[in-house]
Amino acid sequence: MVTSSAVLQAFAMVFEPTTLLAMLGAGLFGLFVGAVPGLTATMATALLVPVTFFMAPIPAIATMVTATAMAIFSGDVPGCLLRIPGTPASAAYTDEAYALTRKGQAEMALGAGLVFSAVGGLFGTVVLILAAPALAEVALHFSSFEYFWLVLLGLTCAVFITSDQPLKGVVTLLLGLLVACVGLGNPAGYPRFTFGNAEMTGGIGMIAMMIGMFAISEVIRYMVDTSPPAELVVEKVGNVLKGQWELARRYPVQILRGSTLGTAVGALPGAGADIAAWMSYAMSKKFSKEPQKFGTGHIEGIVESGSANNSALAGAWIPALVFGIPGDSITAIVIGVLYMKNMNPGPTLFTTNPQNIYAVFLLFILANLLMIPLGLLCIKAARRILKVPRNILMPLILLFCIVGTFAINNSLFEVSVMLVAGLVAYLLEANRFPIAPAILGVVLGGMLEENFITSMIKSDGNLLAFLTRPLAAGLAVVTAVVWFAPLVMKLVRGHRAVPA
Template sequence: MGTWTAIGQAFAMVFEPNTIMVMFAASLFGLFVGAVPGLTATMATALLVPVTFFMPPIPAIAAMVTATAMAIFSGDIPGCLLRIPGTPASAAYTDEAFAMTRKGEAELALGAGLVFSAVGGLFGTAVLIVAAPALANFALNFSSFEYFWLVLLGLTCAVFITSNQPLKGVVTLLLGLLVACVGLGNPAGFPRFTFGNAEMTGGIGMIAMMIGMFAISEIIRFVVDTSPPAELVVEKVGNVMAGQWALAKKYPVQILRGSVLGTAVGALPGAGADIAAWMSYAMSKKFSKEPEKFGTGHVEGIVESGSANNSALAGAWIPALVFGIPGDSITAIVIGVLYMKNMNPGPTLFTTNPQNIYAVFLLFIIANIIMIPLGILCIKVARRILKVPREILMPVILLFCIVGTFAINNTVFEVGVMLVAGIIAYLLEANRFPIAPAILGVVLGGMLEENFITSMIKSNGDMGAFFSRPIALGLAVITLLVWFFPLIMRGLRAMRSGPAAA
């Protein structure tokens, strides 16, 4: 199939009335979920999964892409007006935005979040369009040896990036890998950790587990939360687009820097938009000409972090589409949907069904363009959204979770998995254990084991074969360096302080 033919088919699939309608509905859903404090973009994705069962592949992906892009932006709204971030990705600059609201600049803060989220998203999409096909061509040379090291590197990055306490990250990663071992789905086809339960032989359902970890844990958190509800500082928001062009002219370097950093961080397994936003905000303050203004209601940090968190969304799709390795918890859920729709992630996806890939690129472009008009509309009605009683909202979400999870395989067992996963996720997060490594452990555990066993069979048990191919050797060196980097740095510091002490 020629490139132009594939692009033409992609346009036909994306601009079909059904897909456009799904994108519009998913946009409104994403905006609502992001704007309600405590409901995250990942939760929006998890709640959409049961709905996507009844959709063709492209509308299903359209729902995921648009809902998450909108939710990441609209998380800025309660952060700015209530000082409660709607999503973790907005937490980095919540204090800054709220300080601007106190100064009477809510419109400028919200407008900057909206406009530069869209700009960052389009930048990330451009990198996705360029980098993903090039990487896919490169990945066609990969064998089980390269994939083994790549998965191991992805899991390692998830532990070190997503946690300031790597040991806690290792614990949750091992928990995820343990869950991945359950059932018959291993190279030997031998029942493991099934405890004689027939339901367990099929393994722990990834989608049920995801819904539990991201939706049920939030419901439990709401139930045990005793803090009083926050009060709105402003009752009405004016024209949010005023002054945005002046900001774009004043901070072009910050916009580019945030977009580049966001895309790069998003492409790292397990990192995601929230880490991209925190890193970008810190970088903005470090390189600013006016660092003393940060924290007092200065728009510069919002411009850069807003660009970073949405560009990270597109960046996370690069490893997900090319290698089947999720860049964040959102793409971890998306990978499950891709497998369900027979769009198995990997380099062959780009050669066998290029029209589907072009359609994904188009969906990202459209989602970021329509974000501006729909975002303005969402800001206008923000007061009503923020006043929706959580006592009504949470039981409705719980009901939706139970019905959706039951619909996956029509079994009560999946509902049980969801509830247990939600309780475990709540307890882990309450004790400051990061969830992302556990998710990656579940998604990549089977892939890690399969490539290890395949490689051992091919090499007749010779471990040296894992280092025999140039790409495999390069990935192995990088992985081992990441493992031992803290020890190397500690040794170097000891050597430096030794002579100084003497």
């Protein structure tokens, strides 16, 4: 239930100078990172973690929300001007945007990416505001049985959604679960996989590991990349807002469809903005009245996918805030920051500290509104941003990662974890293993084990107790359907293919 005092507190926390300055700085940083090809929105979030260590909770969350929203949009800029997506979320419609640029319509493509990213982000925020408190009410009645099935469902979705090769997804998921087992942080308090190392008893630092997997892996990728830099097609970009109102009037269904799909996909564990963009672009082409124009420089796909991109960001926060289950790799990092700031995610967050939740909602609205003026600034400065020498930028990123990771716990062991995680992530991605399931495994592994052990103690070892509560049984059925549906569909297709 909304209380006016909590809302007023939220406004006071968000509109104080410290928070607004943090948002402005993080917004400019996010735009820069997203616009530089190869640097991702997740990397922007990971790089900000050491900075948030010295901030109050609300400004810390403000930096995360703003930087990721800006980075997802600005990934469109190099995609449009260089045919190199700045972030994976922009890859779905890079060819379409570049084709428009070659036709002399770069302003329209960039404007559509900016305006409809903001629209999609605001739509996702509205859904977050409406859905999260309602889900929190339900989650208050969850026991360890329901949480066990929910975590298992989240891990399962991460495998099937994020990979076109589920077996590789399972491998990286198991790797993440193995990392989550390290140390004393288990129900028995027994040292596991520590190999006699005192540093290992505290487990593998999640933040250090994520900085490594998303930042150091990119540095390594740059070191081994020998391809020449792309050349800019357009030297100057004009008024990008011209004609956007006409596009909104021409494609209202596409905007709504993209925003809805993006929010729904974002709420699925492990999915994220890049999968939302690809699915939305495919849907746009399937239902378009002019599918033959796709790939030749047709704005419709950019309008729909651009809306899906940023709406997925807000959608990913729904399971993260309510259940502590990250919707994507960005919210996996954010959950670590929430725990660090004593804003433990879960349904009680909505009852014990409602002002913090309302502040998060306000931050999302403000970040998406701020995207328009800052996005225009980014587009105007695109030529300079895209020409920043990577051989200077990458060593600076490496230095920042090392210093920031060391500062979290003043530990060289954390720095070692970061470097090893970066190398492992690079090798996994080089062999087309998705790393999102590994991240979900690390974040949710402890939660899965804890709820399983708690449930077994409650039921005196009776496994059937996992199915006796109606909600737990429902989640178990959904999980089983996700597990076996692909196999059943494959058998059905095989049966139909056999001639009578």
